[in-house]
Amino acid sequence: MTWTIVAERLQLLADPLAAQLVPRARAPAAAVAAAVARALAPPELEAEPPPWLWPAQHRALRRALAALEAHGGVLVADPTGAGKTWLALAVARARAGGGACVCCPAVLAAQWREVARATGVPVTTHSHERLSRGIVPAGDPSLVIVDESQHLRASRTRRYRTLAPWLVGRRVLLLSATPVVNRAADLAAQLALAVRDDVLAGAGVPSLRAAIVRGPAPAALGLVVLERPAPGRPAARARTMAPASASPDWRDEAAARIEALALSRDAGIAALVRAHLLRAAASGAAALHDTCRGLLRLVAHAADAGASGATVGRAAIRRWCGLDGQLVLWELLDAREEAVELVTDDLPALRALATAAAAWRATDDPKLAPLLPLLEDGRPTVVFTAFRATVRALRERLGPRAAWCCGGTAGIGPLRAPRAAVLALFRSADIAAAHAARTGRPAPHLLVATDVASEGLDLARLERVVPHDLPWTPARVAQREGRARRASSRCAAIEVVRLAPHPALERHLAQLGTLRRKARLPARVGLGDAGRRSWRWRAEIAEALGDGAAPGARAAVAADPPGALVAVRVDDAGGRTLAVHCWWVDARGGLHDDAETLDARLRAAAAAPAADGDAADWHRAIEAIVPRVRRLLQALAAEHWRATQPRHAALAARLRAAVGEALRARDDASRRPLERALALVHRGHTAGEAHLLRAAATLPLARLPAHLVRMPDAPAAAEPLHVALQGLVAFRGTRDLPGGAAALRSPA
Template sequence: RSLLPEEDPAPAPAWLLPEQIRSFRRSVSTLRRYGGAVLADPVGSGKTYVALGVALALNSGRVTACLVPAPLVPQWRAVATRLGVKVVVGSHQQTSRGRLPEGTRGLVLIDESHHYRNPRSLRYGHLAPWLAGRPTLLITATPIVNRLDDLVHQLLLGVRDDALLAEGVVSLRSLFAAGRGAPALGHLVIENRGSARARPERLGRTSVPEAMECEALVKSLDLIERLRLSRLPPVAALVRAVLRRAAGSSPAALLGALRRYRTLLLHSRDAVRAGCPLARAEVRRFTGELEDQLVWWELLAGQGRAVELELSDLEVMDSVLEQAAQAVEAPDGKLARLRRILADRQPTLVFTAQRETVRHLRNQLDGPAVAWCTGRQAGLGRSVVPRSVVLGWFRGGAEAAVAERLGIVNLVVTDVAAEGLDLQRAARVVHYDLPWTPMRLEQREGRAIRLGSLHRKVEVVRFAPPAALERALRMESALARKARLPQIVGLGAAGRRLWRWRSQLGDTFGKGDAIAGVALIPQAPDGVLAGFSMHAESGGCDLRPARVVLWLAADGSCTEEEEVVAARLAVAAAQREPSPQDADRLREALVLLAQQVRLRLTLVRGRWWATAESAPGAHRVAARLQEAIRLAARQRDLEALGRLERALAFVGGGHTAGETLLLERVADTTEAELLRAAARFPPPSRRWGTVEIRLCGVLLFGRRYL
């Protein structure tokens, strides 16, 4: 039991499934202690229901603010109404405009929180100060998109930089900047892989391009090479990536991208004639879905706001467009692959990155009319149909029955349908175009591989790009590299070795009644398996700076490695008959254990004095508060002195992202404004007092007990 994370005893709502209750209780416990948490259960495991249960437990009787992607607003409102949870639902897009939910207090729920991974974005800047002092549950199965610090920027919306100081992490920012994870992250990130067991099984396979398709793709890439694009290499690389990406999607997508590029060139020519160079915002609109691939925008970091295109490309654009239009009429090998896959008429979601490809597939696929959905419109065949109706055909229930009668089995979509939506009727997901990030892959597949699916198994088909396209864009290598990032911080199936193995062992061996004490295990090798926890009081709360389970060998060596601890626990669990206690052997074990306890006590006590590197604004505010404290001391103003010292204690500790922005804003205000702001500063981070050791259990191993 010492291996298990803390769980709050709050009663779980009746609507939660048994496998969701642990995530609910851990989320409540983490929010009570740290003020923030990331709920990272797998896609399709019902995180919305878990989060609304947390709102009922922590915000009972109050209205909870929920921030979700705009397409999910109706779904969140409907579920909350059905469950009887009072909410105000706002969208991420409204947050970007500074419009945040009014009339709410306490807990805030942020769905698909990976949209807040960039601290330089407008939505982050609006949201972070608004969240200061409010418990925040961040909900995402894919918190890491491009970089490790995607996760820390989300965490800092709800928790302070020194939140894990008691667990040995002085600064979350510094931890992630070093490219490392820590077992203590398991206190802030709740990921219950067991909650995915009720989902359908994933059956994956890859569709490989044939020679005809590869040859056509090479011709398209050669066509792009006729364009000079820009005399600035970073700009040329960015535009070339857009065109190559479109070429890999479909001939229609390349034609559409070339037409947009021509329009961009005409705008650039007009801007130059008017003495106003083309703005970077124009190129951003042209690039569209490359937003996910941040490396392309980093190429423009030193280019300022103006972007220079090669206007001489206008001379060859008519010829290039004519050849691209001819390719649209030629046989499409990639489309032929898709036709063969869809021939069995299983309900299928086909994901593509380009709107023109949606239209191309809609018009070219055989059989009954194809349903489709983009960010702008939705429809059936060439007819426009409300988006809610189209998606409803693939959710299940009465609307799905209508689709069955009409013979509607295929839905072609862009990534607008890749987050949060329940499309349980689908028996197959096709990645017609690969996205830039593993996050997109998971989100797409999660539309069908989720609780409530109508199928025991869901097929996932991944269209491999032709070799020439992979050499040009290196998409599969980028996906593989980014897929390895989550495991560094303990996320995903491959990340269990950092911290999740402890709770898995606890689940395996922690069943039944827990009894603290000593047991003798007459098995080799000689040694001691011991569990103990450290307790410290802080502000009336019981903190646990550490929970330890370790193996002490007879020679005094010590380890907390999973393989050793798991093996010893397995032997102990197989022991049925208790052996008589051996007082001498127990004393020997406690002497060995005392050395490890003293070592860990020294480490924990040393953390009390550790501080993270403060932001520049905090440095300036601290210097000004110290001067004000000296003045209050000379004037013997005890009330002002106490108020200022509390403010200084807050400034000297770790901060959330919102608190950091607050300090930046007040750092250069007038003296009177600073003192007024200081009176409203949040309480400082809690520090702990005397540390107490509590022994959970001792298992004595050795053949001497045979």
């Protein structure tokens, strides 16, 4: 059949790309602005929320489901006390046809099972501690929830290397209120458990890890990281208590003695051991005495080992650090287990320090003196410390009125009690009242605990948090305060009482400066109040402008300054949206895409009175953005041809050669699985997939397809790409409107 095209006039398009972006219809400016805002926000997957989920979490549920469906994983970084457990169980209820497994710290497993029973969502639990022993979860769950995922921020740890390969091919929901602990790379390592490194390539981010580490956070990060404010969560009102006396005390002498110790011929180990001793002294004489005794045993062991030709390894020093070992920054050192040469000449000085610390224990605690009157007011209070010895010392001083929790043990006063029962007394006022009615004694209002109780637990009865020891990271500060700052709390504000550090110890430790520096890290990746302008503003503006959107339309408003707001959507061949880009085009044709400008212009477009539009305004705006859109399309197209990562280049070369041999032999049965394996090698990978590929490098080619069968197929090439106008609003400056006030119309 022959077709004949008849036209009165054919005209060559000056720029086909510009022709694709010409707006075709007109709509109210508020509807156009809402269409742009909705496209900028993370996508949502429709789902019926369970009745027990807070209404404020319904949108988060839909966004988490959409991220799991599109990318295979998502991290929920809502603040402590915002209900992440309930949100995760709602996600499991909506999509875990094969069941859900929760990987969490052992101390939280019972709480997870209790809430799961209350909601009727079946889950299994597996502890982080078991992962550290190389044990993977049982069964084949379709959804894995990793709670307190900040504990898997170091890819060199055994728990990380155990979990990562097991997660391949599974949907992963990460939960952490504090995913950035020591560096921005902490977030990248956690996301690598759940999503591939090129997950945001369609949005112009070739490597997720590189973008996070390099900073600032790309706007597309909001597709795989969700964070929302927690309405109803109590505020934190902090104050610092100065020491009762400014005169020197035993801590000045302790700091001088510790500084005089050599400790190790390895400068890094010496610095870490010295910091641990200084932190023990900052906690109290009991902690220093306990720590010195442990170090004495370790140095004596090193002396005996040296006499027999053996050495002491880093694992022994880790054990000496005990509970506080997680706060000693081992990840800054080489992870290899190697000999550590401890200085045995320190033995006499260490014995003298331990003897002095024992004597100092009998004196009044200079940190506790200003705190005791405060604790007499009866307000439910938790005192956090990093040292077990400090818990024992505080128990002795506070007497039978104080509950305590230390590792796996707990009690009230001198008596031991089940840990869960003790912590339950601080979960709600109702439980405390029931305890008083049953026993005839009021529930304790003081809880002294190590940091084992500072993560994940719901202690909503608390009204005050006292960090007895300064932690190394703001993440630990937030976790401690988060035990009381719960959405279920009845308090309008939680009091946080901080104890001023001793000047001599702070000069050596510089913890306040470390905390201030690390407090700026979350904002670099768009987290926390200071980071909302990186990507979270997109979700907020979409919620603010509401529904009634009109995608692809144009509008004009009478507002200053003159210019145009333009948004463009990039879709793949299947109609899936890869990215939405938005610019403010100023009167001179300059492009601006910073959050402050776009947020202000979107809100102004939704609220300003309508004006009569001029086609010339719209065409000038389109012409201004076309070069930028063209560069974006070229970058996206080039991304498909990027080189294989160097560490997998040898494997890719082997596979290409094998595919060539199969083609020449016309062996389709062998060629297809090899081509699939080659496609997988060329793409970005999760941490688990990268582990499988490293192991595959030494396997015979015949075994490769079976070895990689768990890896999901590589996404198809996005080409050809399509661009479309998402919305255009022309701002006609009020002073330049023809007809003055007569040209203004109310918003349609």
